[in-house]
Amino acid sequence: MAVVRHGHVAELVLDRPAAMNAVSSAMARSIAAACDALSADQDVRAVVLTSTHERAFCVGADLKERNSLSDAELLRQRPVSRAAYQGVLALPVPSVAAVHGFALGGGFELALSCDIVVADTTAVVGLPEVSVGVIPGGGGTQLLPRRVGAARAAELIFSARRVEAEEAHRIGLVDQLVDAGRAREEGLALAGRIASNSPVGLRAAKRALRLGHGLDLASGLEVEDGAWRAVAFSGDRAEGVAAFNEKRAPQWPGA
Numbered sequence: 001m002a003v004v005r006h007g008h009v010a011e012l013v014l015d016r017p018a019a020m021n022a023v024s025s026a027m028a029r030s031i032a033a034a035c036d037a038l039s040a041d042q043d044v045r046a047v048v049l050t051s052t053h054e055r056a057f058c059v060g061a062d063l064k065e066r067n068s069l070s071d072a073e074l075l076r077q078r079p080v081s082r083a084a085y086q087g088v089l090a091l092p093v094p095s096v097a098a099v100h101g102f103a104l105g106g107g108f109e110l111a112l113s114c115d116i117v118v119a120d121t122t123a124v125v126g127l128p129e130v131s132v133g134v135i136p137g138g139g140g141t142q143l144l145p146r147r148v149g150a151a152r153a154a155e156l157i158f159s160a161r162r163v164e165a166e167e168a169h170r171i172g173l174v175d176q177l178v179d180a181g182r183a184r185e186e187g188l189a190l191a192g193r194i195a196s197n198s199p200v201g202l203r204a205a206k207r208a209l210r211l212g213h214g215l216d217l218a219s220g221l222e223v224e225d226g227a228w229r230a231v232a233f234s235g236d237r238a239e240g241v242a243a244f245n246e247k248r249a250p251q252w253p254g255a
């Protein structure tokens with residue numbers, strides 16, 4: 001893993017090209033550690049997950065490593081693997097996945113753990129785990145229905161089929177479809193636009209979106225009210241209102 005900073009945007013780079021970014025135990029630990037560090041960095045306002053491999057974002061779990069593990073070792077490895085996906089999902093700032101080529105199994109689950117998925121026309125996504133005798137274990141059974149609904153998610157998971165970019169965009173598996181080779185560029189550009197906004201507001205808005213999802217309306221509105229109260233008297237709010245009235249770009253204090 002590598003982390004590249006672009007001002008207030010952090011690019012989290014999947015960089016295991018010899019294995020098409022298959023997630024080994026070592027790579028899972030690296031992802032989790034990088035996400036922990038980014039979560040603690042108050043200067044980060046958005047994260048973009050990218051890949052250096054020419055033909056793949058990430059092909060999922062490292063099955064060669066998995067096949068070498070005993071049952072006991074596989075059980076011990078489970079928290080290591082899970083921490084990587086939870087690390088991306090728990091990022092307190094907006095996250096963007098920039099997907100090209102294959103994003104399958106755990107690779108697609110890494111993308112699903114982000115708030116927004118930008119894919120180029122070479123992308124092929126899917127959750128094929130049942131075809132090898134397991135289930136999506138990086139959040140796929142929970143995140144996919146939240147994107148596309150229960151019936152669509154069931155069809156995709158039970159059939160284990162791969163979905164090409166245009167269909168993936170049409171049915172909501174990805175949010176933006178861009179020209180081949182432009183996923184990273186467009187993902188970073190989107191994150192840059194996001195990062196120009198209030199860091200306090202961004203974190204509070206993400207918290208409200210995540211915590212309120214799936215609650216009844218009244219409970220969700222209480223979550224939203226709590227998030228509003230957390231920002232309403234902040235320095236960012238005061239600066240945002242002043243900048244608007246003075247017709248200038250805000251200089252966010254981030255507090």
